[in-house]
Amino acid sequence: MEKVRLKIEKLIYGGSGTGFLEGLPVFVPMTVPGDEIECGIVKRHRGYAEGVMLKMLGPSPNRALPKCEHFGRCGGCQWQHMDYASQLLWKQLIVEEQLKRIGKFEAPNVLPSIPSPKIWGYRSRIKLHKDGQGRAGFYAGGTHDLIEVKECLIADVEAIKRTPSFFTQINQEQNEVLRTEVAAAVKGLGAETVLELYCGNGNLTFPLAKVVKNMTAADSSRSAIDNAVKEARKNRVKNINFICQPSKAVMNHLARFHNKFDLLVVDPPRNGCKEIIEGIKRLRPEAIVYISCNPSTLARDLKDMGAFGYVLESSQPIDMFPQTFHIETITKMILKQ
Incomplete structure (x- = not known):
């Protein structure tokens, strides 16, 4: 070597x-x-x-001195060996680097990372694996080799008992910050009619409904939409129209009938929202708020949006995942007039 x-x-x-x-x-x-x-x-x-x-x-x-005896072998955490202030700084710098290198933005306005209220014990759910001997634990990084663990220091004590049937954020306290930040961004843009795609069970939908006139929210998960509809009825929220359809189909339908929205909100999975880029081009909302958990696919998608008139106003990293390299961002794109 x-x-x-x-x-x-x-x-x-x-x-x-x-x-x-x-x-x-x-x-x-x-x-x-x-x-x-x-x-x-x-x-x-x-x-x-x-x-x-x-x-x-x-x-x-x-x-920093890692707290977990399994750090370095377990694939769950990558940054326990670095102080938290540096983790926040490098998440901001990584988003900036991805937007420059992949998105081709010369000087992206990436704001300082919003820290998590908790940096240990924040995960509301975890996924344990079992081997043939009945041992439970996590896989070693990049392998299926089981590391038996008795506790996970980034998970709360009840995490193993929670198994939702649809996607939910794992950092509940920071999720409230996320909801507040997204609602503030939408309110600041002055939007009245909003289309939200990949809405899940309405995690962002309900706070947004409080600051806009009308919302259409769509997701392909029947269980998530059913849960959102029940929540809306329970709380007598009447300005949301929920649709259970894949995002691409929703965009194509709305564009075909020339529906207009002031704002598009997207919160796609890690592979991004490339499937709806052509629909955005046809629908042309005045602004887009993009919530992402992957700065690489975020940068790719923003580059595509920029090709037909959208400019990057700001990107706000928010740390949902302390001790790891994972990064959540709230990014605003404005359509040039």
Whole structure:
């Protein structure tokens, strides 16, 4: 194995640190910007290399002592070895880097990350795996090798008992912040008629309904929509029209009949909303609020939207997932007149 001295300069989406070997990026897990390490080159690719830390030569001042005995083997957390202020900063910088590199935005307005009220014990649900011997635990990073665990420090004590039939946010306290921030963004845009796609069980729909005149909210999950309709009836919310249809079908139908909306709100899964880009082009809402959990697909989709007249106003990272590289963002796009 080739051994080199490497200084870690940045973090990438996925969690690894990056150093440069004669200009070649080398991605090294479990490192922090500022670390000086002896690195073993595991594999060279065209344009980058994969490495592993063999020896710490000089630790970064931003290093922290991991709390979990399984950290480094369990695939659940990637950043327990870094102080929380640095986690927040690098989430902001990673969103900015993705918007520049993938989205081709020269100077994206990425705001400082909103911290989580809790950085431990915040997960409201977890998924444990079992092996043939009946042991329960998590998979090691990048494998199906089971690591038996007795507790998870980022999960609350009741997490294992919760198994919702549709998607819900895992960080309940930070979810309230998310709902408040999205509602404030929509209210600030002055929208009256709103289309929300990938609405789930109405997590964002109900706070938005309080600040707009009329909403149409759609999701492909029957159980999620049924739950949302029950919630609306229970609370006598009458300005929401729920639709159980895939987002692409909804967009095509609305565009065909020339429906108009002031604002589009999307909260797609990790693979983004590429399926509705053509529908956005036809519907042309005045503004878009895009909630994303993947800055790479966010940047790709925003680039496509920019091609037919939308400009990036701001992107707000919100930390739903402390101790990990995962990033939630609220991004506003405005249609140029």
